[in-house]
Amino acid sequence: LCGYAGLCQLLCENRPLVAAISECVGEIWTTAYENMASIPEVGALVISDDLGYKTQTLISPADLRRFVLPWHKRLARAIHDEGKPCILHSCGNLTAVMEDLIEDVQIDAKHSYEDEILPVTETKRLYGDRIAVLGGFDLDRLCNGTEEEIRCHSAHLIETCGADGGYAFGSGNSIADYVPVEN
Secondary structure, three states: OOHHHHHHHHHHHOHHHHHHHHHHHHHHHHHHHHHHHOOOOOOOEEEEOOOEOOOOEOOOHHHHHHHHHHHHHHHHHHHHHOOOOEEEEOOOOOHHHHHHHHHHHOOOEEEOOOOOOOOHHHHHHHHOOOOEEEOOEOHHHHHHOOHHHHHHHHHHHHHHHHOOOOEEOOEOOOOOOOOOOOO
């Protein structure tokens, strides 16, 4: 509603407005997720909310805990109340809030990984006994590797991450139109 730069400015100058925006958007999201989760044909729901970039979260972890994660927790609860898994898609470095996402929000799975931030193999090692790990084939590697390198790395990810379950092989992020078709 206010853009990233506007949000950063409001976090410094008008935190009550940030709280009001968070409340308004959170209520809308909650109603939408409750309705989607109640549809029998829906098997799982994804909270898609990019919370970070390469080096850290987009706003401070404290502000995420204040304005964002309580709503994610409500969305996860609405999903779980219907007996369905809650998947988080978020780009960026979430190291500072990963425990919050697993223990408090109670996500069941996470998607979107970049080798430069935290390779999927390391994510699986750190968190794979508590959440499912989805994707992880780094998009840069997918774009720039040879067909043989792609096949070799695919086998490595499946063997390394998939050996004990809780892993779904796929791309680390959306497949862009500039990814070579052979890859």
